[in-house]
Amino acid sequence: MRYRPLASNNQEKIDSLAIFLYVVLLLIGFVSIASATSDVNQAFYDLSDVAIKQLVFIVGAILIIFTIVFSNVVVIDYFAYGFYAVAITLNILVLFLGREISGAKSWFGFGGFGIQPSEFAKVATAIALSKFLGTYGVRFQGWKNIATALGIFLLPMAIILIQNDTGSALVFLSFFLVLYREGLPGYILMSAVWLGILAIFRIISEATGVSSFYGYGFLLGIGSIVVFFVRKDRGIAILVTTIAVVSSLFYTIVGTFYLKILQQYQRDRIELVLGLKEDDRGLGFNLKQSKIAIGAGELWGRGYLKGTQTKMGFVPEQHTDFIFDAIGEEWGFVGSTLFLLIFCGLLVRLVIIAERQSTVFGRVLGYSLASVLFFHMSINIGMTMGLVPTIGIPLPFISAGGSSLWAFTLFLFTFLRVDQVRK
Amino acid sequence: MDKNKSKQLVFLGLIFFIFVVYTLRLASLQLGDVPYKKMAINNALNKITLYPSRSNVFDRKGKLMVYSTQMYDLSVFPFEITKLDTGLLCSILELDIQTVRGLIADARVRAKKRQKNNSFNNSALFYANLSNKQFTLLRENIYRLDGFFIESRTDRQFATATLSHALGYLGEADEELIAADNYYQPGDLVGITGLERFYEKQIRGIKGVKTVWQDRTYTERGVVKDTQFNYPATAGPDVISSLDFVLQEYGRSLLNGKKGSIVAIEPSTGEVLAFINNPDYDPNTMVGRDRANTFKTLLRDPQKPLYNRAVKGVYPPGSTFKTVMALIAMQEGVLTPETTHGCGGGYRLGSIRVGCHPHGGPLDLRGSIRISCNSYYCQVFRDIIDNPKYGDVKLGYAALEKHLRSFGLGSPLDIDLLGESRGNIPSVSQLDRRHGDRWKSSTIISLSIGQGEILLTPLQMCNTAAIIANRGWYYSPHLVKRIEGFKDTAWDRKYKIKKFTSVSPQYFQYVIDGMSEVTKPGGTANGTGIEGIEICAKTGTAQNPHGKDHSIYIAFAPKDNPKIAIAVLVENGGYGATWAAPIANLMIEKYLQGKPESSKPEMEERIKTSVIQ
Numbered sequence A: 001m002r003y004r005p006l007a008s009n010n011q012e013k014i015d016s017l018a019i020f021l022y023v024v025l026l027l028i029g030f031v032s033i034a035s036a037t038s039d040v041n042q043a044f045y046d047l048s049d050v051a052i053k054q055l056v057f058i059v060g061a062i063l064i065i066f067t068i069v070f071s072n073v074v075v076i077d078y079f080a081y082g083f084y085a086v087a088i089t090l091n092i093l094v095l096f097l098g099r100e101i102s103g104a105k106s107w108f109g110f111g112g113f114g115i116q117p118s119e120f121a122k123v124a125t126a127i128a129l130s131k132f133l134g135t136y137g138v139r140f141q142g143w144k145n146i147a148t149a150l151g152i153f154l155l156p157m158a159i160i161l162i163q164n165d166t167g168s169a170l171v172f173l174s175f176f177l178v179l180y181r182e183g184l185p186g187y188i189l190m191s192a193v194w195l196g197i198l199a200i201f202r203i204i205s206e207a208t209g210v211s212s213f214y215g216y217g218f219l220l221g222i223g224s225i226v227v228f229f230v231r232k233d234r235g236i237a238i239l240v241t242t243i244a245v246v247s248s249l250f251y252t253i254v255g256t257f258y259l260k261i262l263q264q265y266q267r268d269r270i271e272l273v274l275g276l277k278e279d280d281r282g283l284g285f286n287l288k289q290s291k292i293a294i295g296a297g298e299l300w301g302r303g304y305l306k307g308t309q310t311k312m313g314f315v316p317e318q319h320t321d322f323i324f325d326a327i328g329e330e331w332g333f334v335g336s337t338l339f340l341l342i343f344c345g346l347l348v349r350l351v352i353i354a355e356r357q358s359t360v361f362g363r364v365l366g367y368s369l370a371s372v373l374f375f376h377m378s379i380n381i382g383m384t385m386g387l388v389p390t391i392g393i394p395l396p397f398i399s400a401g402g403s404s405l406w407a408f409t410l411f412l413f414t415f416l417r418v419d420q421v422r423k
Numbered sequence B: 001m002d003k004n005k006s007k008q009l010v011f012l013g014l015i016f017f018i019f020v021v022y023t024l025r026l027a028s029l030q031l032g033d034v035p036y037k038k039m040a041i042n043n044a045l046n047k048i049t050l051y052p053s054r055s056n057v058f059d060r061k062g063k064l065m066v067y068s069t070q071m072y073d074l075s076v077f078p079f080e081i082t083k084l085d086t087g088l089l090c091s092i093l094e095l096d097i098q099t100v101r102g103l104i105a106d107a108r109v110r111a112k113k114r115q116k117n118n119s120f121n122n123s124a125l126f127y128a129n130l131s132n133k134q135f136t137l138l139r140e141n142i143y144r145l146d147g148f149f150i151e152s153r154t155d156r157q158f159a160t161a162t163l164s165h166a167l168g169y170l171g172e173a174d175e176e177l178i179a180a181d182n183y184y185q186p187g188d189l190v191g192i193t194g195l196e197r198f199y200e201k202q203i204r205g206i207k208g209v210k211t212v213w214q215d216r217t218y219t220e221r222g223v224v225k226d227t228q229f230n231y232p233a234t235a236g237p238d239v240i241s242s243l244d245f246v247l248q249e250y251g252r253s254l255l256n257g258k259k260g261s262i263v264a265i266e267p268s269t270g271e272v273l274a275f276i277n278n279p280d281y282d283p284n285t286m287v288g289r290d291r292a293n294t295f296k297t298l299l300r301d302p303q304k305p306l307y308n309r310a311v312k313g314v315y316p317p318g319s320t321f322k323t324v325m326a327l328i329a330m331q332e333g334v335l336t337p338e339t340t341h342g343c344g345g346g347y348r349l350g351s352i353r354v355g356c357h358p359h360g361g362p363l364d365l366r367g368s369i370r371i372s373c374n375s376y377y378c379q380v381f382r383d384i385i386d387n388p389k390y391g392d393v394k395l396g397y398a399a400l401e402k403h404l405r406s407f408g409l410g411s412p413l414d415i416d417l418l419g420e421s422r423g424n425i426p427s428v429s430q431l432d433r434r435h436g437d438r439w440k441s442s443t444i445i446s447l448s449i450g451q452g453e454i455l456l457t458p459l460q461m462c463n464t465a466a467i468i469a470n471r472g473w474y475y476s477p478h479l480v481k482r483i484e485g486f487k488d489t490a491w492d493r494k495y496k497i498k499k500f501t502s503v504s505p506q507y508f509q510y511v512i513d514g515m516s517e518v519t520k521p522g523g524t525a526n527g528t529g530i531e532g533i534e535i536c537a538k539t540g541t542a543q544n545p546h547g548k549d550h551s552i553y554i555a556f557a558p559k560d561n562p563k564i565a566i567a568v569l570v571e572n573g574g575y576g577a578t579w580a581a582p583i584a585n586l587m588i589e590k591y592l593q594g595k596p597e598s599s600k601p602e603m604e605e606r607i608k609t610s611v612i613q
């Protein structure tokens, strides 16, 4: 594919299906926030402070949309690294000037409002990565290029880790999916999955007190047997041996990391999700209440404004990270499945749009958006249902809060704007 | 581009995969078996129990005898105790630190149990029945005791100390009761004895519920509008007792210094007018904080103040039983009012001798009752059971036993109290066991004068008097006249249906004629009568193998259209005429004439001030 800079001529119509799904999600979000933060016996129009604030954020988002739609798309291309530099700078500055909220120093405060630069780092990183991979002559091979591409998203990830906002930092792992699309060999991702499985096994055996001997025995035993049978083919034998040895090494590292480096509360959190621990009052309380909220919805839901689990604060962060509970409780299985369908529909639409890009820039940007949204959605909803450890990241377009909404709106419409000039 | 196409498919597959997994997870949560909805409701709804007042209890004339007062408990959310000022709690409740820790541990166990039932509201009773001082201190300091709160409920107050055995006392519902009846919660008060127990379901009233929304911090967030979740407590309905407060008080004062019982019944209704035991206890000491301690003390008291001898104590009826023997003999056709028997200071039959006190020549039926001749009734007794028409002493005795049982003897009278004794009317087989198979009328001759195996409760003695007063029938005695708004056919069947004896009404007059002379010159209770009241009575003395004989007296008055039947038993009082007769007659006077002053002040004074060890 030939490198072509973005041009502002030859405009298509902006993708209306994506916008439609965006608007629907925004409405669902607002309606859910209004419910989750209202008091009992309170009418819908009697909006809570949080809901009014969210209305302001939505107005802000509309302003962002118009700004993007009416500005020249070339700006994005031209200032790609500039945005990135600004985002990195802001994320470093926040370490010194930021407000500390629940242990993470990731907020700039302005009176009652706060801005979280890490949210904007995602879109800036995506643009920078798109620019880099889209640059003429850059192919996703050669150590230097690979290192640069990795560096573009590992740098903000590292900074955000320092901010102690683990959830937001982990989001940057979704760029690996983009790299896979752009040529990162599949076996690397497969290896990552394999290592993930190994890690989970190690943690389970540590947490349940099973001797690590069985793990080593399994890895090296199976490895030896396979090597024995393929000993004629030196190449495969060496490969299997390498895998077995590396796996065992990794197994050791995970064990050490788990026991020596992780704090007790982190271990508790992991063990809770792996179902190795029952705890109804402490850490598990939030998880249990979240499951009760969703479960209470049953087939048709308890009805709008009638979700007591969310309203009464039994669910933690009921309007931000656990907003999905409000949907699950009030709209039931039918409503929450429909919601999943809408969200996944947007993701599928974004993948399709990304694939129709004629530029690498456009495609990388599209896949970045889809991957980041996918990561957010699956972690966030998985967390509320107890499938994923409690990692505090918002549900895009739904959770209350300005930074997330504005950053994702910016992300989405930048991409849709790029899509407009795809030919 | 194939490779790219497949990579796109990997993406779409990933999205699809998550969608499927999450939909399945949603299904397992929302369509599965775990009652999440119930758990959510239990979380957010706090049902606050509103305790009703127990019934007020009035006497038959409308005097309030028992009422409810407010009392307070300290409850706790044991898992919400973040920083407990144990010292403060200890000093307010005047407990040591070990006890307080123990109470917290108990509360945790109970709260955990509640939580097991999917209840988010896991509060538990911490300390019941706060004293006034504790309540005042706690109300001022409750904000310093995180997780603690005060709940109110009602307790009893008695207008008099004489109602202990009739009304009974309350206690905290035990675990067994709570398990059996989900109306009760730990700390609830429930009637343990007396009317409080018998009519518990009516007297307790109906608990109310106030349901409020509560958030995670247990803060009230408004009342739930649905009326189904909110209803006020309904106080127990007014209970109109059949007792006569004045008579009750008076009777208790007459029993001062003496062990015994007084039971009085209105014959025409079976309503109990007085129900008195001594020793008893002041029911006002069995309320509130001190209940448990008082109970322990009373339980250990060798005087047995908790013992309800009026329905639980059994005594040989002695000579009072001659009235019944005469009635049965007439019914059996072996005795007429004119039948005379001589008495030579006793009755002799072989080696058996039943003594009699000195009195003049052959007596007829009337005289035999007036004078209480033992020989006369030995003969009457033998005539009944040796009656040739039965041919066998056992068949003759069986006929007697049947008659006796028709007087409500040998089985409980079904008074509205629990634990009533049946007394004893020996059966043929019981006599066989006792005397061997080959007994004769002479073997069991002591039954003729109310000694031996025949045992009656004071209530049964009184009911016998009521039967004679009614000329042959009775209502099961009861302490409750009515409960407002309470209609129960089972209750009516028990207390509103006449029970007839197997003795025809026509025979009663002859016995009553004899009884009417007992308090007159020549009678066994001469000198104890009351001017202007025709008292029909019979004295008795119950042999007591453990000490001095018991003094017994049954009576009713007036002779025609009787208003009151009474039985008095004074333990170790000796002759019936000595203690029981004056007490009963004073009671009759008080009830029928209702004057503050007795016409026999010296007798009254002697009775009130005498002490029998």
Ligand SMILES: [Zn+2]
Residues within 6 Å of the ligand: B343, B344, B345, B346, B356, B357, B359, B372, B373, B374, B375, B376
């Ligand atoms: Zn005699």
